[in-house]
Amino acid sequence: MxxxxxxxxxxxxxxxxxxxxxxxxxxxxxxxxxxxxxxxxxxxxxxxxxxxxxxxxxxxxxxxxxxxxxxxxxxxxxxxxxxxxxxxxxxxxxxxxxxxxxxxxxxxxxxxxxxxxxxxxxxxxxxxxxxxxxxxxxxxxxxxxxxxxxxxxxxxxxxxxxxxxxVRPELSAVPPDSPAAALRRSEAIEMFGLDPDKKTVLVTGGSQGAATLNEAVAGAAPAVVDAGFQILHAYGKKNPAPATIGGWVALPFIDRMDMAYAAADLVVCRSGAMTVAEVTASATPAVYVPLPHGNGEQAQNAAAVIAAGAAEIIDNASMNGGVLADTVIGHLRNPAGLAAMSRAAGGCAAGxxxxxxxxxxxxxxxx
Missing domain, CATH: 3.40.50.2000 (Glycogen Phosphorylase B;)
Known part of the structure; x- marks a missing residue:
């Protein structure tokens, strides 16, 4: 202390x-x-x-x-x-x-x-x-x-x-090429039962889940898994558990989001203010799908990190299984692009x- x-x-x-x-x-x-x-x-x-x-x-x-x-x-x-x-x-x-x-x-x-x-x-x-x-x-x-x-x-x-x-200090990113980052990722992969040899996309709709994202994951999962990647999915406690396939780990709620970000090469999520801050602090490349309700604050929450090159945005009405699969596979097949997004996120962190x-x-x- x-x-x-x-x-x-x-x-x-x-x-x-x-x-x-x-x-x-x-x-x-x-x-x-x-x-x-x-x-x-x-x-x-x-x-x-x-x-x-x-x-x-x-x-x-x-x-x-x-x-x-x-x-x-x-x-x-x-x-x-x-x-x-x-x-x-x-x-x-x-x-x-x-x-x-x-x-x-x-x-x-x-x-x-x-x-x-x-x-x-x-x-x-x-x-x-x-x-x-x-x-x-x-x-x-x-x-x-x-x-x-x-x-x-x-x-x-x-x-x-x-x-x-x-944000909690444990969400802050460690240098991506450091031994500490490798150890943290290894622990996170083991925690969630993921394959250490595959890149991971984390999909989360926040603490309540998001029906649009849940439906899109169900449609995208076969293509994402067939492409050699895996999915960590928080679907929300109030939503029914999805019928998963191998390579798709689904949980109602993730209470260790710091470890989820450590396991993820890419995150697809809503853009609530806290979510954007946590994702940015962890320097995780992101695809934001703003909640379409309210006064438009979710799109505004992500505007700065998108402008910095740390993330992209997809309109909720456009999100479906095909769009999610194409987006995720495109990013995960581009390591240089992911690294650039991660560096950009690091420059936007809250301190x-x-x-x-x-x-x-x-x-x-x-x-």
Missing amino acids: STSNRTTQIRVLVAGGGTAGHIEPALAVADALTGHFGAQVICLGTARGLETDLVPARGHVLELIDPVPVPRTLSMDLVKLPFRVVKAVAQTVRVIRNNNLDRVIGFGGYVAAPAYLAAAVTRTPFFVHEANARAGLANKLGTWLGGTGLVAYPDCGLKGQFVGMP SAAEDIARMVATGSRS
Whole structure:
């Protein structure tokens, strides 16, 4: 544990729940707060999110509140929304007061808005981290309430200081030709039961899976395997397991994404902000298939790394088994092209964002 940056112990509420895209950056900062600054961390989440598994696994305390999803249509849920907000804020106020917390930091999602409102009510200094290229409503509310804005993209529509995306340090790439990289790849190949003599494409739709990618893999697998390659596929816990063939390893969820990237020569995935940051940090060449819903933030999330030559993008409507097979085989048959993409990704990596953010929270400073 680092001691040079240690402050008097502070107590921090870290609010990031729901999907891995909200939880992982929150946990990266939580880890930095405890590991580098000796902080006491309480994580805030709901019973319906992945945080019930991911937070305890990382050794942090988890407090649960009721989720407050915002209905997008006129319904009874919309009528009930104010009452749900009041209840969730009251629950969060109790967490802050019962644990005598000094700071709050939120990362968007269902628990962020109650956390920001509770911080305002209790006059607890708070920070708002926006991970996406287009800011969400909860984080806009947070800065409007007086939270210190921190952004991963300078032009995301949220007023705040650019800090980048916090990722776990173990996701950072080691030099590709080093003995450490070879050992890490060997361990990853063994972990997932892959063939060490074949190149690997990792296909993942994130923590929830992606029906479009799952269907495309099913169509592409015979051609990819026949071409001499193999597939590591995370299809999502809520989706049915695919009928695999030899050379296609399918798992509902991969909790060691650092090892999955170490095993992969190429990744095909959605372009959520956290996914792009992790893939880039690992210097893995990528093919992004942005989620077609929302306000277009997924395409924007990947724009910089695509412009740098670290990845390419395929529109969701164009993705099918034939397109996936042609794309994957084309890349895996081009080692020089993959190496160039990997070098480009290395030049875009986030650096020390998690520790930088933790320092700001621990010291209460804005830089």
